[in-house]
Amino acid sequence: xxxxxxxxxxxxxxxxxxxxxxxxxxxxxxxxxxxxxxxxxxxxxxxxxxxxxxxxxxxxxxxxxxxxxxxxxxxxxxxxxxxxxxxxxxxxxxxxxxxxxxxxxxxxxxxxxxxxxxxxxxxxxxxxxxxxxxxxxxxxxxxxxxxxxxxxxxxxxxxxxxxxxxxxxxxxxxxxxxxxxxxxxxxxxxxxxxxxxxxxxxxxxxxxxxxxxxxxxxxxxxxxxxxxxxxxxxxxxxxxxxxxxxxxxxxxxxxxxxxxxxxxxxxxxxxxxxxxxxxxxxxxxxxxxxxxxxxxxxxxxxxxxxxxxxxxxxxxxxxxxxxxxxxxxxxxxxxxxxxxxxxxx
Amino acid sequence: xxxxxxxxxxxxxxxxxxxxxxxxxxxxxxxxxxxxxxxxxxxxxxxxxxxxxxxxxxxxxxxxxxxxxxxxxxxxxxxxxxxxxxxxxxxxxxxxxxxxxxxxxxxxxxxxxxxxxxxxxxxxxxxxxxxxxxxxxxxxxxxxxxxxxxxxxxxxxxxxxxxxxxxxxxxxxxxxxxxxxxxxxxxxxxxxxxxxxxxxxxxxxxxxxxxxxxxxxxxxxxxxxxxxxxxxxxxxxxxxxxxxxxxxxxxxxxxxxxxxxxxxxxxxxxxxxxxxxxxxxxxxxxxxxxxxxxxxxxxxxxxxxxxxxxxxxxxxxxxxxxxxxxxxxxxxxxxxxxxxxxxxx
Numbered sequence: 274x275x276x277x278x279x280x281x282x283x284x285x286x287x288x289x290x291x292x293x294x295x296x297x298x299x300x301x302x303x304x305x306x307x308x309x310x311x312x313x314x315x316x317x318x319x320x321x322x323x324x325x326x327x328x329x330x331x332x333x334x335x336x337x338x339x340x341x342x343x344x345x346x347x348x349x350x351x352x353x354x355x356x357x358x359x360x361x362x363x364x365x366x367x368x369x370x371x372x373x374x375x376x377x378x379x380x381x382x383x384x385x386x387x388x389x390x391x392x393x394x395x396x397x398x399x400x401x402x403x404x405x406x407x408x409x410x411x412x413x414x415x416x417x418x419x420x421x422x423x424x425x426x427x428x429x430x431x432x433x434x435x436x437x438x439x440x441x442x443x444x445x446x447x448x449x450x451x452x453x454x455x456x457x458x459x460x461x462x463x464x465x466x467x468x469x470x471x472x473x474x475x476x477x478x479x480x481x482x483x484x485x486x487x488x489x490x491x492x493x494x495x496x497x498x499x500x501x502x503x504x505x506x507x508x509x510x511x512x513x514x515x516x517x518x519x520x521x522x523x524x525x526x527x528x529x530x531x532x533x534x535x536x537x538x539x540x541x542x543x544x545x546x547x548x549x550x551x552x553x554x555x556x557x558x559x560x561x562x563x564x565x566x567x568x569x570x571x572x573x574x575x576x577x578x579x580x581x582x583x584x585x586x587x588x589x590x591x592x593x594x595x596x597x598x599x600x601x602x603x604x605x606x607x608x609x610x611x612x613x614x615x616x617x618x
Numbered sequence: 619x620x621x622x623x624x625x626x627x628x629x630x631x632x633x634x635x636x637x638x639x640x641x642x643x644x645x646x647x648x649x650x651x652x653x654x655x656x657x658x659x660x661x662x663x664x665x666x667x668x669x670x671x672x673x674x675x676x677x678x679x680x681x682x683x684x685x686x687x688x689x690x691x692x693x694x695x696x697x698x699x700x701x702x703x704x705x706x707x708x709x710x711x712x713x714x715x716x717x718x719x720x721x722x723x724x725x726x727x728x729x730x731x732x733x734x735x736x737x738x739x740x741x742x743x744x745x746x747x748x749x750x751x752x753x754x755x756x757x758x759x760x761x762x763x764x765x766x767x768x769x770x771x772x773x774x775x776x777x778x779x780x781x782x783x784x785x786x787x788x789x790x791x792x793x794x795x796x797x798x799x800x801x802x803x804x805x806x807x808x809x810x811x812x813x814x815x816x817x818x819x820x821x822x823x824x825x826x827x828x829x830x831x832x833x834x835x836x837x838x839x840x841x842x843x844x845x846x847x848x849x850x851x852x853x854x855x856x857x858x859x860x861x862x863x864x865x866x867x868x869x870x871x872x873x874x875x876x877x878x879x880x881x882x883x884x885x886x887x888x889x890x891x892x893x894x895x896x897x898x899x900x901x902x903x904x905x906x907x908x909x910x911x912x913x914x915x916x917x918x919x920x921x922x923x924x925x926x927x928x929x930x931x932x933x934x935x936x937x938x939x940x941x942x943x944x945x946x947x948x949x950x951x952x953x954x955x956x957x958x959x960x961x962x963x
Contacts, residue, residue, distance in 0.1 A: 566948035574956045603911035
């Protein structure tokens with residue numbers, strides 16, 4: 274853990290960066306491969322300050338023409354499955370092929386000043402020192418859209434910065450998987466051998482989203498068990514309905530310690546991207562994702578505008594009481610609220 | 619199938635009924651047990667005419683003080699599981715205990731003039747002739763809220779009419795189960811023996827909602843298979859997380875032909891209602907359901923008001939194109955749409 278002085282220094286440096294550079298200054302540096310400029314730009318995205326938001330949107334506009342080049346890969350698995358160790362080893366595999374890798378971590382509980390960044394970088398010793406790797410947690414922030422928006426826009430910046438592969442890592446325990454699935458091309462589920470899926474807390478819905486299951490820690494006395502688990506998961510994957518991408522998911526084993534199986538996982542991912550490039554799903558899926566974002570963000574803007582004002586909240590509360598007392602129907606109540614809010618716009 | 623003349627007669631009778639009676643005239647008749655008055659009232663609920671809507675809302679207001687007395691039971695299962703035969707036999711069991719039973723069927727594809735009513739009544743020969751039974755499909759209609767609202771309000775009318783038990787039947791193939799689950803106290807899933815749940819098209823999410831699974835057609839050479847299926851389903855039910863009601867679901871077998879097992883199903887339902895009355899879930903759940911209706915209806919009113927106008931639709935289409943061309947981000951697009959719609963309110 275860093276001490277307070279270290280943290281204070283780091284925060285000061287961050288404030289300095291934010292103070293001095295505008296979107297127009299940052300963008301060429303990002304394209305030139307400056308990791309500091311990219312970090313500063315992401316900090317702008319995460320900021321709640323109005324001036325920052327304008328600069329951030331300017332950056333996004335400049336990044337848009339550079340979309341659609343990277344491979345976006347979602348990685349999930351319950352705590353303990355060895356995500357950081359896997360990403361460190363698998364990232365090495367990718368870097369050594371001459372590719373540039375960005376690792377974005379979504380952690381609903383993280384926040385920038387809490388030290389997550391330093392924590393993540395520490396867990397990825399080798400990667401964090403590589404010129405061609407960039408590691409960054411996605412802080413939830415308080416901006417409208419939260420993790421969702423910040424992460425999507427960070428992806429756009431990373432693409433403009435020329436990263437070939439972008440990992441979006443999430444803790445496999447909650448709703449964040451669906452979110453990650455909605456912003457990636459390939460969804461990778463990490464599993465442990467010798468644990469039923471109940472034990473691993475992985476919901477069926479998450480398995481259904483997976484393009485591949487990789488069983489980690491297939492080393493030492495664990496190898497046979499891992500092979501068995503691979504067969505079982507491969508079987509389970511076949512029971513799900515076919516994917517829109519027409520891709521048939523499969524299961525692999527690997528060891529981040531023995532450094533085995535990682536090349537095969539990469540080959541699988543290459544096969545996937547060949548497949549979706551040739552059948553058009555890569556383009557089609559990204560279009561669908563963009564249109565979905567438009568609609569869901571528009572709805573949340575509207576609902577927020579109308580329903581989260583103090584006036585609306587107190588009106589809703591009053592009508593809820595009337596419904597609970599049986600004085601009016603829930604339908605009547607919602608129509609009353611709607612009319613009251615709407616006449617006052 | 620009725621011929622055209624029969625259908626025409628029936629429709630005329632219905633039009634007559636609608637023409638002559640107001641809410642204030644209908645309500646006392648409904649309370650006095652007139653099935654014709656109840657039918658006429660439901661027809662008002664399903665109507666798209668403005669005058670009818672006012673009368674219908676008046677009826678609902680009058681019915682509200684009589685809520686919270688009936689047992690609302692959702693019944694689902696794939697086509698072929700024998701829902702109508704089960705309801706006919708199980709309904710007899712209930713009627714013979716001196717209770718009044720209403721059977722409402724939700725069929726997203728039905729519409730009142732299509733003959734579903736006559737069809738349903740034909741399949742429930744005995745029930746349809748009973749003074750203490752009332753059978754009515756819930757037509758989708760075109761009113762805001764569709765099946766959802768009409769069915770909920772029909773339930774309120776049936777409660778005011780003094781029905782002790784209300785079945786809400788749905789075809790177990792789609793989204794309608796979640797809808798039905800959100801308006802009942804007890805959710806019953808009918809299954810066949812000897813078919814995996816994949817084969818029966820029942821999603822895990824539907825099993826998760828079930829308060830009981832009843833295996834139908836446990837007769838003849840099918841009895842042993844049904845007992846085996848009961849054990850398997852009982853096992854499967856234990857794997858789901860505990861219910862908020864603290865009720866532990868179980869599996870039963872029955873035969874609507876041999877008339878076996880139906881008494882046991884009824885005893886199970888009685889045990890359920892004793893349980894939820896004593897732990898307060900009956901009240902709590904109904905309150906939650908009402909508050910959920912308020913919020914979801916309010917949201918749909920707002921989204922409909924703003925997003926389904928021609929102006930909004932064409933604006934959205936234009937912005938979608940801009941997003942697809944990579945000219946603006948999906949977030950920017952939704953904010954542009956929001957501002958454009960909002961300034962014009």
